[in-house]
Amino acid sequence: MLLGPALGVSAILFSIGVLGVLIRRSAIIIFMCVELMFNAVNLTFVALAQQLGPDGQVFVFFVMTVAAAEAAVGFAIIIAIYRHKETLDMQDLNLLRG
Amino acid sequence: MDMFVNLATPAGMSLAMLPEIVLTIAALALMLLAAWRHGGEEDQRLAGQVALFGLGLTMFVMWWLWLKGARPDGIAHMVTLDGFRYASSTILLLGAMLSVMLSLGYVGRERILTPEYYVLLLIATIGMLVMAAASDLIVVFMGLEIMSVCVYVLTGINRRSVFGAEAALKYFLLGAFASGFVIYGIALIYGATGSTNLTVIDLRTSNLELESHGMLLVGIGLLLIGFAFKVAAVPFHMWAPDVYDGAPTPITAFMAAGVKVAAFAALMRITVHALGGSIDAWQNAVWGLAVVTMLGGNLMALAQRHVKRMLAYSSIGHAGYLLTAVVSGTETGAAAFLFYAFAYTLVTLGAFGVLAAVGRNGERTVRIDDFAGLASKRPWTAFAMAVFMLSLLGFPGTAGFIGKWYVLSAAVESNQWTLGILLVVASVISAGYYLPVVMQMYMRPATTAEAHSDSAVLGAARWVVGGATTLLLLIGLLPSGLMNLARASTEDLKPGVQFTQQPAPSDQPMLSDED
Numbered sequence: 001m002l003l004g005p006a007l008g009v010s011a012i013l014f015s016i017g018v019l020g021v022l023i024r025r026s027a028i029i030i031f032m033c034v035e036l037m038f039n040a041v042n043l044t045f046v047a048l049a050q051q052l053g054p055d056g057q058v059f060v061f062f063v064m065t066v067a068a069a070e071a072a073v074g075f076a077i078i079i080a081i082y083r084h085k086e087t088l089d090m091q092d093l094n095l096l097r098g
Numbered sequence: 099m100d101m102f103v104n105l106a107t108p109a110g111m112s113l114a115m116l117p118e119i120v121l122t123i124a125a126l127a128l129m130l131l132a133a134w135r136h137g138g139e140e141d142q143r144l145a146g147q148v149a150l151f152g153l154g155l156t157m158f159v160m161w162w163l164w165l166k167g168a169r170p171d172g173i174a175h176m177v178t179l180d181g182f183r184y185a186s187s188t189i190l191l192l193g194a195m196l197s198v199m200l201s202l203g204y205v206g207r208e209r210i211l212t213p214e215y216y217v218l219l220l221i222a223t224i225g226m227l228v229m230a231a232a233s234d235l236i237v238v239f240m241g242l243e244i245m246s247v248c249v250y251v252l253t254g255i256n257r258r259s260v261f262g263a264e265a266a267l268k269y270f271l272l273g274a275f276a277s278g279f280v281i282y283g284i285a286l287i288y289g290a291t292g293s294t295n296l297t298v299i300d301l302r303t304s305n306l307e308l309e310s311h312g313m314l315l316v317g318i319g320l321l322l323i324g325f326a327f328k329v330a331a332v333p334f335h336m337w338a339p340d341v342y343d344g345a346p347t348p349i350t351a352f353m354a355a356g357v358k359v360a361a362f363a364a365l366m367r368i369t370v371h372a373l374g375g376s377i378d379a380w381q382n383a384v385w386g387l388a389v390v391t392m393l394g395g396n397l398m399a400l401a402q403r404h405v406k407r408m409l410a411y412s413s414i415g416h417a418g419y420l421l422t423a424v425v426s427g428t429e430t431g432a433a434a435f436l437f438y439a440f441a442y443t444l445v446t447l448g449a450f451g452v453l454a455a456v457g458r459n460g461e462r463t464v465r466i467d468d469f470a471g472l473a474s475k476r477p478w479t480a481f482a483m484a485v486f487m488l489s490l491l492g493f494p495g496t497a498g499f500i501g502k503w504y505v506l507s508a509a510v511e512s513n514q515w516t517l518g519i520l521l522v523v524a525s526v527i528s529a530g531y532y533l534p535v536v537m538q539m540y541m542r543p544a545t546t547a548e549a550h551s552d553s554a555v556l557g558a559a560r561w562v563v564g565g566a567t568t569l570l571l572l573i574g575l576l577p578s579g580l581m582n583l584a585r586a587s588t589e590d591l592k593p594g595v596q597f598t599q600q601p602a603p604s605d606q607p608m609l610s611d612e613d
Contacts, residue, residue, distance in 0.1 A: 093264050
């Protein structure tokens with residue numbers, strides 16, 4: 001029951017996340033959009049777990065752990081770049097190009 | 099005299115994961131050591147030597163399993179034991195060892211005095227080994243993340259460098275973005291087939307004729323996009339030149355060789371093993387990726403004046419050649435991949451090693467013209483660099499030529515004639531930027547009298563450059579032994595249906611399109 005709508009919602013959430021990454025310019029907002037993508041995947045797993053057994057719910061914990069590890073590393077990197085540049089606007093981070 | 103390992107028992111699983119366990123213990127021991135000894139250059143050197151020892155021990159354990167002929171008893175849950183895993187793990191461990199050896203001198207020179215450098219390098223290698231071993235999509239994802247998170251940090255490990263920080267941020271954001279695609283693809287494949295195990299996915303897709311199942315197709319597509327980001331295939335490559343440019347040079351070599359080979363090993367296993375039956379669903383997409391990556395990477399490399407960026411674009415081109423091996427979707431393609439990956443790892447580590455030595459005042463700014471006159475001042479370094487460039491180009495007599503030849507024959511064997519022709523065209527284009535380096539070294543005089551006076555390859559890096567040159571020439575002249583090994587290692591990449599157990603751990607009904 002409700003599998004179709006749940007998968008639909010997670011697909012929409014995932015698309016919002018992808019669009020956000022492509023459109024927004026602040027590193028923190030982009031990272032939040034990536035987190036939104038991960039959580040859309042979690043919703044997919046939980047919805048599928050109704051039909052396919054508890055595996056899907058276990059996978060959610062893996063994805064959450066990965067997202068937490070990425071958040072820890074990601075914010076450390078964001079702080080490092082802010083110390084150098086005093087900005088998090090991706091358009092201003094253009095030392096490397098060519 | 100094969101040794102059968104029952105992966106359902108804890109003991110069997112521990113045996114199957116023994117190399118990864120050994121390397122984890124080494125990494126943790128090194129972390130403890132770093133907590134006590136993190137004073138200066140001496141301690142950093144000690145940490146590097148311990149890391150090298152840990153990697154060597156892991157290689158030893160991996161070879162022990164390989165010689166024992168360890169095989170999974172029945173269906174491989176989570177991880178598998180086969181020749182492809184042993185061979186690709188050997189390549190990955192070799193790449194990590196050479197990176198550590200390049201780092202030994204480099205970190206002292208660049209004042210990167212954080213012993214975590216080596217800890218992160220070891221943990222990233224664990225992630226790569228897990229990717230090479232995984233027989234379950236979730237394990238592939240976990241390996242991918244263990245590797246990626248460590249490499250994000252390694253990219254920005256030089257905290258005084260603003261280039262490093264910017265490269266790390268770009269790599270992190272796009273890497274996490276790509277991971278989102280990979281895991282969503284896995285979720286949809288799980289939804290369509292009811293399993294994440296590669297063998298079960300293979301059985302279900304071929305038995306139930308799911309080729310036209312929408313959810314499966316979207317899942318495969320997202321998985322491919324995610325992997326295309328990770329291996330820097332055009333048009334998902336835009337992060338790669340910036341990241342390779344900004345990272346410390348040994349880490350750039352580690353990324354260009356190890357990360358790429360690990361991602362390709364997992365992709366190869368997924369496409370040949372799990373998606374071999376639904377080859378029509380993905381072959382054309384990978385074909386297109388391979389073509390634009392080969393041509394695009396090489397054309398963009400033509401426009402580069404800085405050697406580090408040129409090598410970054412060249413590594414994109416090489417991802418295209420490796421994708422050609424994936425397109426064939428056969429064991430021959432996998433064998434060609436193993437051979438190519440071995441040669442590519444050696445040549446990448448060697449070329450970046452020379453670059454680190456020549457660019458004593460910052461490798462980012464070394465231009466192709468700066469190699470002028472190297473042959474008269476530093477004949478051995480110039481000779482090694484010439485071998486690396488010719489091997490990257492695929493010049494006869496070097497390992498790169500044989501690797502390309504096998505990739506080409508794998509493509510032709512699966513009737514991909516157009517792809518084969520385009521591969522040759524791309525190689526011809528690449529001569530336009532590899533040969534100028536050789537010409538500068540041998541045909542132009544040095545710009546100033548004191549040029550190259552301090553660009554000697556020192557310490558352990560000398561072993562890396564010398565060893566890589568020797569091996570490349572040796573394999574180029576006598577490739578048959580290594581090729582037979584690669585062929586033998588890939589024979590059981592797609593295990594036949596000879597197991598007796600029930601294939602599915604869960605026997606829930608398939609999803610239909612309606613609900």
